[in-house]
Amino acid sequence: MKRRGICTILFFMLLLIVFAGCETMDNKLISNKKLYFFDTTRNILVSEALPEEFTKLQDNQEKVKYIITRLKDNKSSVTTTFQAGPEMPIESQGIKDRVVTIHFSEAYNDLTAVEKIGMRASLVYSLAELDFIDGVNFYIEETPLTTATGRLVGTVYPSNINKDILDPNPATIPYTLSVYFANEEGKLVKEEHSVRVSNPNAVEKTILEELIKGPNSDTLSRTVPSDMKVNDARTTNGVCQIDISFDPKSKFFENDRDKELMVYSIVNSLTSEPQIKKVVIFVDGKSDVEFTSDIDFTDTFERSENYISEEEMHS
Structure with a gap:
C-alpha cells in the first residue's frame, strides 16, 4: 500500500510538471506574437506582445477583429510609448485563403503618404503574426488599392515592407x-x-x-x-x-x-x-x-x- 501511495504521488507530480511545461510553452508562443504600432515621429514600427486576453479567443475571425480593433484605436499597453497617428479609417474586414481583406473608407485618401505607408505596414505585420494569415489585401470602399500610377497593389506580405525603419535614411x-x-x-x-x-x-x-x-x-x-x-x-x-x-x-x-x-x-x-x-x-x-x-x-x-x-x- 505504501509503495502504491508513493507511485500515486509521483504520478501526480509528473502530471504537474507536464502541465507546467505546457503552460510555459503556451506563454512562450503568445509572447512571440506581437502587435506593431506606427510611430509617426520616428517613422518606425514599435512592437509589443499580444496581451493575455488574446489567448482566450478561439475563433479566427475574432482574433483578426481583435488585432484590427487594437490597431485602429492605437490602443497600446502602458509599456509601449509611441506617437500615434490618426485613427485607421477601416470599415470592414474578412478572411479568405489565408489573406485578410481590409476595406478603408474614403477618409483614407485624406492621409499623408507616410501615414498610409505606416498604417498598412502596421496592419500587415500584426496580422501576419497569426499562423493562419500570410498577407493583406487593401481596398478603398470597393475599389482595390492602386499606386499613384494606377498599378494594382495586390496582396501585401511582410517581406514587401521594411519593418524596422520605414524611412531608413534620415535627412542629415x-x-x-x-x-x-x-x-x-x-x-x-x-x-x-x-x-x-x-x-x-x-x-x-x-x-x-x-x-x-x-x-x-x-x-x-x-x-x-x-x-x-x-x-x-x-x-x-x-x-x-x-x-x-x-x-x-x-x-x-x-x-x-x-x-x-x-x-x-x-x-x-x-x-x-x-x-x-x-x-x-x-x-x-x-x-x-x-x-x-x-x-x-x-x-x-x-x-x-x-x-x-x-x-x-x-x-
Missing part, C-alpha cells in the same frame, strides 16, 4: 533648393531654400513640401494651396512623376493664371535639379482632371521660361 545632408514663387506682377521668382535631405539625387518631395510651406520673402506669394498634399514623387530616366492632392476648384485660384503659376512653379522648381528634365502630374492618382483649358494633366510638362520674371532671367 545640408542642401540648397531653388523654389519658385509668384511676385506682384504674376511672374515666378526663384527663392533659395536651405534644407536637409537624405539623398541629394532624390529631393522631389522636399521641393514640393517647400512649395507648400510658402516663400520666406514677404514680397513673394505662394503658388500652391497650403493644404495640398504630396502622395508620391519620384524620377526615372529624367522624368519626374508626382502625385498630389488638392481641390482644382479651390478659391485659392482666382483665375486661370493662378492655376498656370501653380503648375509651372512646380515644374520649374523640379527641373532646377539637373537630373529632372520633364514632369508628369497626377492628381489623386489621375491625369484626366479638369483644371484649365490650356493645361492638360495628361501631357508631360517641360521647363518654361515664359513664366519667370525678366529680372530673374537677367540676374
